[in-house]
Amino acid sequence: MMRFARSVVRRGAVIPGSMGADLLEKAESGEMQRSECPALMIDYLAPSLDTTISAIASALMLLAQHPDQWAALKADPSLIPNTVNEVVRLESPLRAFARYVERDTEIGGVSVSAGSRVAVFYASANRDERVWDDPTAFDVTRDAAAQLGFGQGAHGCAGQGLARLETQSILRSIVSRVDLIEITGEPTWGLNNIIHKLDHLPLRLTASGKDQ
Ligand code: HEM
Incomplete structure (x- = not known):
């Protein structure tokens, strides 16, 4: 490359x-x-392609699995930006990055010595039951802005604006045109150490009566 x-x-x-x-x-x-x-x-x-592809595929999968959430989005498309946060929260496309520990410290009651490396699991933080009510539920109406799937701080995702734009664009382009999203076969997850992503997601989209 x-x-x-x-x-x-x-x-x-x-x-x-x-x-x-x-x-x-x-x-x-x-x-x-x-x-x-x-x-x-x-x-x-x-860092841009497979992550965003994963978020878009997960969004379609979750909306197909939860027709009530798709109906909520169709009724109120202003929920689309929050839906992207909720998708990234629940199916965090990046599995984990590491942090270098500068000084001896304690994390959650565990001593961590200077020089260690700590694996930061985004999906774990995003399902932390101390932060999220019913963390495994997919709910496009919950405020998911605090999700950590794009990281945080100085090295937080530099491309999250673009990733949000792309994922929101896909949802905006189908929200009024598609009535029903259905999964027509078993979705399969890819074997990948870095990205949590679908390898295969057979879908059927049924067009709505009116095309806008
Ligand atoms: C849904 C899609 C995406 C997800 C979930 C995602 C997630 C992340 C995460 C978790 C980090 C690490 C943050 C940290 O270490 O605290 C990161 C860093 C980064 N991302 Fe993304 N990303 C996405 C899309 C993109 C796109 C579209 C681009 C570029 C156009 C991009 C460029 C970068 C870069 C350059 C960094 C390194 C930032 C740094 O170390 O200062 N990402 N991303």
């Missing part, structure tokens, strides 16, 4: 107006080094 990204930068092979074009313009104007562009392009690509 690095080789590919370098050749994209060398050839200037980016779509006008794209995020890649943005980077090359910044290099051109001296705001950053051209040598930084390939790694940054990979930062746009590597």
Whole structure:
């Protein structure tokens, strides 16, 4: 991928107006080094595709499994941004990242010594029964803004604005056009250490009478 990204930068092979074009313009104007562009392009690509694809697939699966929630969304599409939070909460696309422990400390009654690494399991935090009522329930009306599936702090997900936009766009484009979302076969989950994602999700979408 690095080789590919370098050749994209060398050839200037980016779509006008794209995020890649943005980077090359910044290099051109001296705001950053051209040598930084390939790694940054990979930062746009590597963490962005499977995560968002996972969120979109999980959204469709959950809405198919919970027709009452799909009906709630159809009745009030202003719930779509919150629905994305609720989907990322319940099916957290990123399994875990690690944190380096700088000084001896204690987490939840467990001593952790400086120099250790701690695995941060997003799905676990997102189902913490001390924070969430009925944590395993899918409820598009609960306020899910506090979910941690995009991480938090200085290294919180840099692309969450785009991921939210993409997932919301899919839901907005079908909310008035589709009456029924049905699962027509067994969904299967991928075997992947990093991303929690569906490999296969056979669906049938039934169009609503009116097309808007
Ligand atoms: C639903 C989709 C996504 C999920 C669930 C997700 C989740 C995450 C998580 C949990 C982190 C780590 C945060 C931390 O360490 O505290 C992260 C980091 C990051 N994400 Fe995403 N992400 C998604 C989509 C995207 C997209 C679309 C992009 C780029 C266009 C992106 C770019 C990044 C980058 C560059 C970082 C590293 C930030 C840093 O270390 O400073 N992500 N993401």
